[in-house]
Amino acid sequence: MKSYDFLVIGGGSAGFNAARVAGAQGLRTAVVDGARELGGLCILRGCMPSKTLVYIAEVLHLAQKAKIFGLKIPSARADLRAIHARKKKIIAEFADSRVHQLKHGKFDLIRAHARFVDPHTVQLSNGRRVRAKHILIGTGSKVSTPPVPGLRESKFWTSDDVLDLNRLPKSVIVLGGGIVACELAQVLSRLGSRVTLIQRSPNILRDHSEDASVVVQKAFVDEGIELFAGTKIEKISQDKRGTTVTFRHGNKRLTRRAEHLFNALGREPNTAGLGLAAAGVRARENGQIIINRWQQTSVPHIYAAGDCSGPHEIVHVAIQQGELAARHAARIHGLKPIDYSLLLNVVFTDPQLATIGRLERELQEAGIHYLTASYPFNDHGKSILMDANYGYVKVIAEPKRGRILGAEIVGKDAGELIHAFSGPLTMRATVFDLLRAPWYHPTLAEIITYPLEEIADKITKRLKHRRSGMLPPLGP
Numbered sequence: 001m002k003s004y005d006f007l008v009i010g011g012g013s014a015g016f017n018a019a020r021v022a023g024a025q026g027l028r029t030a031v032v033d034g035a036r037e038l039g040g041l042c043i044l045r046g047c048m049p050s051k052t053l054v055y056i057a058e059v060l061h062l063a064q065k066a067k068i069f070g071l072k073i074p075s076a077r078a079d080l081r082a083i084h085a086r087k088k089k090i091i092a093e094f095a096d097s098r099v100h101q102l103k104h105g106k107f108d109l110i111r112a113h114a115r116f117v118d119p120h121t122v123q124l125s126n127g128r129r130v131r132a133k134h135i136l137i138g139t140g141s142k143v144s145t146p147p148v149p150g151l152r153e154s155k156f157w158t159s160d161d162v163l164d165l166n167r168l169p170k171s172v173i174v175l176g177g178g179i180v181a182c183e184l185a186q187v188l189s190r191l192g193s194r195v196t197l198i199q200r201s202p203n204i205l206r207d208h209s210e211d212a213s214v215v216v217q218k219a220f221v222d223e224g225i226e227l228f229a230g231t232k233i234e235k236i237s238q239d240k241r242g243t244t245v246t247f248r249h250g251n252k253r254l255t256r257r258a259e260h261l262f263n264a265l266g267r268e269p270n271t272a273g274l275g276l277a278a279a280g281v282r283a284r285e286n287g288q289i290i291i292n293r294w295q296q297t298s299v300p301h302i303y304a305a306g307d308c309s310g311p312h313e314i315v316h317v318a319i320q321q322g323e324l325a326a327r328h329a330a331r332i333h334g335l336k337p338i339d340y341s342l343l344l345n346v347v348f349t350d351p352q353l354a355t356i357g358r359l360e361r362e363l364q365e366a367g368i369h370y371l372t373a374s375y376p377f378n379d380h381g382k383s384i385l386m387d388a389n390y391g392y393v394k395v396i397a398e399p400k401r402g403r404i405l406g407a408e409i410v411g412k413d414a415g416e417l418i419h420a421f422s423g424p425l426t427m428r429a430t431v432f433d434l435l436r437a438p439w440y441h442p443t444l445a446e447i448i449t450y451p452l453e454e455i456a457d458k459i460t461k462r463l464k465h466r467r468s469g470m471l472p473p474l475g476p
C-alpha cells in the first residue's frame, strides 16, 4: 500500500493549495480527486462562470440604458449561444491551467473517489488503498434541497444549470435570496428572462445589514425583477408548461408561474460519503466538519478546509485554510490562525455589496462601542457622471483613536473599492492614517474620504471636549 506524509482528499481551492504548500515544504504529498472534470467549484461551476455572466449582463445593461448617456444603441440584446461559447472558452482555459498545476505539482495526483477505512487509511474507488500520516479533507459542498413543500418532487435547476444555459428561458422563479440566488437572478433578468425571486427571510442577502440589502432590493425592483421577501412557500407544482409556486406573503396567499424553477436555497457540506465515522472525525448535523483554529478535526492528524468545514464558504478563505493546514502538518513554527475579524465578502450584484472586518450587527451584539459614518453615491461626482447612484460607503471605527474596524460598501464596483480597506485594516490603521493617504480625483474611491473625515471630526471634537472637561458619552 502506498504511503504519504500528507494526503489531500479533493483538489479544489482548499485541497489544491494545501497540496501545493505541503509539497513545497518537502512532505510526500498526494491529491485524490474523483471528479470527471478537474478544477473545483470556483473554476468550473462557481465564481468564474458566474462572474463571466455577471459582467456580460452588466455590459448589456449599460448598452440598454445608452440613452441616458446620449448614445444610440438601437438593439442591444443577448445572444445566449454566443455568451455560452464565450463562457465555455474562458472556463476551459482556467480549468486547463489548474489541471496542468495538479498534474505537474510537487505531489501525486490520483483520479479516484476516497473514503476513510480508518484514521490513517482511505479506500479509493479504483480498488487501491492509500495510507497517510496526515490527511486533509477538502471535499467542498453540494446544492441542498431543503424540505420546502413540493420541491423534492419537482424538476428544478441548480446554479450548475443556470451557468450552463445556451438558450434564454422565458421566465424563471428563483427560490432563495442568498448570494448565488441574487447574482444569478439579476443575470437572468438582464439577459431578458422574466424573473420572480421568492425569499423566506424579510430581506434578501440576510447575512448583510438591512440597510445594504434594501439598496440591492430596490435596484432589483427598479430593474423589473419581481421580488417577494418574508414569504412562506405552501406548494410547488409542475405541469408540462412549467412550475407554479403558491406562497404566503404578509396576509395574502399568492401564486406565481414560470417556465423554470431555480433552486438557489443554499449548499451543504459534501461529506456524506466520506466514512467520517470510520476515522472518528466529528461533524455537525448538516455534515459540516468541526475544526479548530489550525483546521484540525476531532482527530488531530486529520485536517479539513474549504466549504466542507466552513465557517465562510468563499474561495480566498478556502485557500488560506488549506495553506494553514499544510503548514501546521509540516510543523512550521510561528504560525498564526486565520484572523476572521478581517473577513472580506463581496456580492456581485449590481450594485455590488462588499464588506470587510467587524460590522455593526456584530459589534452591537458584543457590546463594543464604535463610531460610524456613511456617504451616499448619489451625492458623489464620479458616480453621478456614471449614473451609478445606488448605495453608500460606510466606515466603522473604534471611538478613541479611530482605528478602522470595518467597512460596508454598496454601489458600483464595491467589490473593488472595499480593497481600499484591506491593507489598512490588516495594519490596524486609523481614519487619520487613511486621510493622510492620497486619493485621486475624480474616482469612485475618493468617496471613502467623506466618512473618514466625518469620523475623524467626531474624534477630534471629542478630544477637544475632553481637554475642556466636557466629555460627551461614547457610543454609536
Ligand SMILES: Cc1cc2nc3c(=O)[nH]c(=O)nc-3n(C[C@H](O)[C@H](O)[C@H](O)COP(=O)(O)OP(=O)(O)OC[C@H]3O[C@@H](n4cnc5c(N)ncnc54)[C@H](O)[C@@H]3O)c2cc1C
Residues within 6 Å of the ligand: 009, 010, 011, 012, 013, 014, 015, 032, 033, 034, 035, 038, 039, 040, 041, 042, 043, 045, 046, 047, 048, 050, 051, 112, 113, 114, 115, 138, 139, 140, 141, 159, 180, 270, 273, 274, 305, 306, 307, 308, 313, 314, 315, 316, 318, 348
Ligand atoms: C454559483 C457560485 C458562485 C460562487 N461565487 C463565488 C465568488 O464569486 N467568490 C467566492 O469567493 N466564492 C464563490 N463561490 C464559492 C466558492 O466557489 C467555494 O467556496 C469554493 O470553490 C470551495 O472550494 P473547496 O476547495 O472547498 O471545494 P471544491 O472546489 O468544490 O473542491 C472539492 C473537490 O473535492 C472533490 N471530491 C469531493 N468528494 C470527493 C471524494 N470523496 N474523493 C475524492 N475527491 C472528492 C471534488 O471532485 C472537487 O474537485 C461561489 C459558489 C457558487 C456555487
